[in-house]
Amino acid sequence: MADTPKPPDIPLQIQIDDAVANGQYVNMALVNHTETEFTLDFIYVQPHQPRAKVLSRIITNPKHLKRLLGALQDSLAKYEERHGPIVLSEDGRPTH
Template sequence: MSTQDKPQNSLNIELGEKEAEGIYSNLAIISHSPAEFVIDFTRVVPGVPKAKVYSRIIMTPSHAKMLLNALRENIGKYEQVFGDIPVHGAPDPVSGSHGRWQA
C-alpha cells in the first residue's frame, strides 16, 4: 500500500511482549455504573475455591457497546467458517448469565 493509499486516520498500535503473551480467562464478571462498565477477567481452577482477577478493563458505556457489536460481528464471521459455537449451561433465570460468564 503506498503512502497515498493509507487511510488518513490510521492508528499505530504498540503491543508489548507481556501483553502479546495474552492471559487465559474462563470467567468474566461484568458490572456497571451510569458512567462506566467494568469487566474483570478471572480464571477458575477446578478444586480451588478462589478465583483470581488477572485483568480489569474499564470503559465507557459507548465503548462497551462498540465492543459488543465488534464481538457479535466477529463471532458471526467465525461461525460462518467453523460452525456454531456451543454454549454449555442454560442461562441462570435470576441473573441471566450463561454458564460461568457473568452478566
Template sequence: MAEMKQFGLDVELGDDVAQGHYSNLAIISHSTSEFILDFATVLPGVQKARVKSRIILTPEHAKRLLRSLQENIVRYETNVGKIEIPKPQPASDGGPKMGQA
C-alpha cells in the first residue's frame, strides 16, 4: 500500500486502486448539485462499452479538476510536445461507391 503526502495531507493508495483502469471514453453528466464522470473502455468489435469507474463531484470540485487538468496539460505540452487530437473520419458503410472502380 503506497502513501503519499500532498498539501500536508496523508493520502493512502491501496494496491487494488493503484493498478488503475484504462479508459478511452469519459461520459460527463450533471445535476444542480453534482457532476458525474463515468470512465469506460470501448474496444473494437464490441458493441457495448463497460463503465470501469464512476466519480461524483460537487460543482466546485469539478471546476477545480478542470483547472488542474488544464495546468497539467500545459506543463505536459511544454515538456513533451503538443497533444494532437485527430479529426474524426466520416463513417463508411464499407460498400463500393458509385463512380469508383
C-alpha cells in the first residue's frame, strides 16, 4: 500500500477576538465522549455557591484530543522542570 502524499505546508494565520484573548478563568472541567467526539466543558465554581456555569465548551474528535493531551503533558513536564512538581492532595486538589 502506497503512502498518501502529504499536502504542502501552508502558513496558517490565526486570529483571536479581544474577548477570547482575555481568556476565562476556570477551576473545573467535565469531559464526556461518544464514539466519535469528546466534549470538554470548562467551568468556574465560586466558593460556597450551589451553582456553576459552563464558560466554554470544546467539541473535538478523538485524534485531536489525543494530540491535545500530548501537548498538555509536554507543557506540564516543562513547567514542573522549571518550577518544581505540582503536588496534589488525596482528593486531587492542588496543595497550597
